[in-house]
Each structure stands twice: as C-alpha cells, then as structure tokens.
Amino acid sequence: MAVFTEVPPEEARALLQRLQLGELLALQGIAGGIENTNYFVTCSEGEFVLTLFERLRAEQLPFYLYLMQHLAQGGLPVPDPRADAQGNIVHSVCGKPAALVNRLPGKSQLAPGPQHCAAMGQTLARLHLVGRSFDRQQPNLRGLAWWNETVPVVLPYLGPQQAELLRSELAYQNAVAASADYAALPRGPVHADLFRDNVLFEGETLTGCFDFYFAGVDTWLFDLAVCLNDWCIDWATGAHHAARAQALLGAYEAERALTPAERALLPALLRAGALRFWLSRLWDFHLPREAALLTPHDPTHFERVLRERIAHPLQL
Numbered sequence: 001m002a003v004f005t006e007v008p009p010e011e012a013r014a015l016l017q018r019l020q021l022g023e024l025l026a027l028q029g030i031a032g033g034i035e036n037t038n039y040f041v042t043c044s045e046g047e048f049v050l051t052l053f054e055r056l057r058a059e060q061l062p063f064y065l066y067l068m069q070h071l072a073q074g075g076l077p078v079p080d081p082r083a084d085a086q087g088n089i090v091h092s093v094c095g096k097p098a099a100l101v102n103r104l105p106g107k108s109q110l111a112p113g114p115q116h117c118a119a120m121g122q123t124l125a126r127l128h129l130v131g132r133s134f135d136r137q138q139p140n141l142r143g144l145a146w147w148n149e150t151v152p153v154v155l156p157y158l159g160p161q162q163a164e165l166l167r168s169e170l171a172y173q174n175a176v177a178a179s180a181d182y183a184a185l186p187r188g189p190v191h192a193d194l195f196r197d198n199v200l201f202e203g204e205t206l207t208g209c210f211d212f213y214f215a216g217v218d219t220w221l222f223d224l225a226v227c228l229n230d231w232c233i234d235w236a237t238g239a240h241h242a243a244r245a246q247a248l249l250g251a252y253e254a255e256r257a258l259t260p261a262e263r264a265l266l267p268a269l270l271r272a273g274a275l276r277f278w279l280s281r282l283w284d285f286h287l288p289r290e291a292a293l294l295t296p297h298d299p300t301h302f303e304r305v306l307r308e309r310i311a312h313p314l315q316l
C-alpha cells in the first residue's frame with residue numbers, strides 16, 4: 001500500500017461509533033496499493049477496510065461507492081460500502097473523504113492458471129451486465145483525454161526511442177477513438193484496473209474484486225483488454241499467453257459474446273490498455289508522492305507489453 005495519512009485510533013473509533021459498528025479491536029495499515037490510504041479495521045461487528053481518498057475529490061466518490069453497492073446487490077463479490085444512520089456512504093476521517101467497506105475473504109492469486117482466468121472472465125462479463133442498470137454517469141478519468149494531457153508531462157523523462165513510441169502510440173489511439181468501429185463498441189460502467197492484485201480467490205473460486213476507484217463509463221472492451229494485459233501474459237517478457245487468454249475470453253463470451261466491432265478492435269484496445277498503465281506508472285515513477293509505505297510499480301513492464309502488443313497483434 002500506501003499509508004499517506006496515519007489514522008489515529010480515536011479517529012477510527014469515532015467513525016465506528018457513527019456507523020454503529022461497535023468497539024475498535026485492531027487497526028492495521030495495509031502494505032499494498034498505491035493510490036489511497038488503506039487500513040484493515042477489526043471491530044466487534046466484523047472486519048472492514050477503511051480507505052482515505054488521497055487524490056480523488058469527494059464529489060467523484062458517490063459514483064464509485066454506489067457502483068460497488070449496485071454490483072454487490074446484483075450478486076457480485078465486491079465490497080459493499082457502509083452507510084451512517086442518514087444513509088451517507090462518503091465519510092470524513094482525518095479531514096479526508098473516506099469509506100468503510102466489508103473485508104472480502106481470500107488472497108490474490110499472482111500466478112493464476114487457466115481456471116483462475118476463467119473465473120475472472122466470467123466475473124468481468126457479469127460485472128458488465130449487472131452494470132447496465134446502474135444509472136450514474138462518470139467518465140473513465142484515466143481515458144484518452146488524460147493520456148493526451150499526461151504524455152507531454154512525462155516525455156521529458158524519456159529517452160528518444162521511448163519518446164517516439166509514446167508519441168506514435170498516442171497518435172494511433174486518437175485515430176482509433178475517432179473510428180466508426182470504436183463508436184460502435186458497447187459501453188457501460190467498467191472497473192478499468194482489474195489486475196491480479198485487485199482480485200481475491202479461495203482455491204479456484206473468485207471471492208472478491210475491489211479497488212473500484214479508477215472505475216468509469218467506458219467501453220467494455222477496454223476493461224477486457226486491461227485484464228488480458230495483466231492476467232494473460234508472460235509476466236517476464238510481456239508476451240501474450242494463449243492458454244490463459246483463451247480461458248479468460250471463453251468464460252467471458254459464455255456470459256456475453258463479443259460484437260464484430262469488439263473483435264475487430266481488441267488488438268487496438270490491448271495497446272490502449274498497455275499505454276494507459278505505462279503512462280500512469282511513468283507519472284508515479286518520475287513525479288512520486290510522499291507515503292509511509294509505498295512501492296512504485298515498474299513502468300518498463302508496460303512499455304514491454306505495449307511493444308509486444310504492437311509486434312504481435314492478437315488474432316481472434
């Protein structure tokens with residue numbers, strides 16, 4: 001994690017009191033994640049996760065928190081935010097906007113096999129389908145507009161070959177986004193960061209998906225591409241892993257078949273998914289923030305994934 005803000009026990013006790021969750025038994029900073037401050041909270045009413053939002057504004061939070069509530073009510077294994085007696089699910093802790101959600105069981109599977117990938121594909125398709133009846137709107141704030149703003153910020157830190165790749169990929173993605181096939185892609189709420197470390201398993205059963213704080217309305221295909229780029233590659237080289245990808249895509253399509261436009265644009269959106277995380281990792285690496293427990297992610301990994309996706313476009 002990151003603990004950007006140290007939460008004194010009395011602040012946690014005050015929140016538990018407002019939410020009628022009983023006595024604080026333990027408060028433990030979490031070493032995982034890079035965006036927000038997270039603590040495991042144990043109290044007489046159970047186990048929870050307290051998140052203090054460090055970069056997001058309070059007005060952005062209802063979209064994420066109500067989306068989680070909607071998906072949880074739709075039967076998906078996602079955290080359900082706790083409300084106070086007035087029904088508020090955005091709280092304030094240490095002067096920061098905060099949420100308290102149930103702690104999901106299980107552990108991340110960082111070396112998933114085809115069965116785990118199939119479970120991920122099935123859950124992702126269900127998430128998309130249940131999300132259709134969610135009526136709030138918020139764009140993916142790490143989408144094309146953000147890429148266009150961020151490329152000039154990170155370019156000065158790059159060597160000539162990296163800079164050329166970044167510029168040419170951005171131009172390519174702007175052209176893709178202007179195409180008729182792209183306009184035809186089905187859209188809805190997407191998680192947009194469903195990496196292995198944001199998913200929990202017990203054995204081969206998927207028991208949790210969390211960290212919805214990059215969610216937004218975007219193409220379902222982008223969400224699928226983000227998953228494939230993390231779950232279904234050779235993690236050392238960034239190369240496509242056919243068996244895991246077939247498992248993930250097959251299980252996804254058993255719930256929702258891809259449209260012709262989606263099949264046509266999957267190679268382009270795999271590149272988009274790699275560009276998005278190369279950019280955010282470059283930003284975090286070269287323009288880091290202070291935090292008590294923060295391990296920045298390696299940007300060169302997604303440069304490799306992007307080069308792989310360009311050199312070997314996926315044929316469905």
Ligand SMILES: Nc1ncnc2c1ncn2[C@@H]1O[C@H](COP(=O)(O)OP(=O)(O)O)[C@@H](O)[C@H]1O
Pocket residue numbers: 001002030031032033034035036037038049079101102103104105197198208210211213
């Ligand atoms: N609802 C949850 N249930 C169980 N563990 C959680 C939950 N939310 C967060 N975690 C744990 O906290 C860690 C950091 O959370 P994450 O949302 O990834 O942080 P960040 O928003 O900073 O990226 C995760 O790796 C996981 O171990």
Ligand SMILES: N[C@@H](CCOP(=O)(O)O)C(=O)O
Pocket residue numbers: 032033034035193195197198211277280281297
């Ligand atoms: N998954 C992203 C970064 C976002 O971190 P998370 O801990 O919030 O998932 C990456 O790997 O770059």
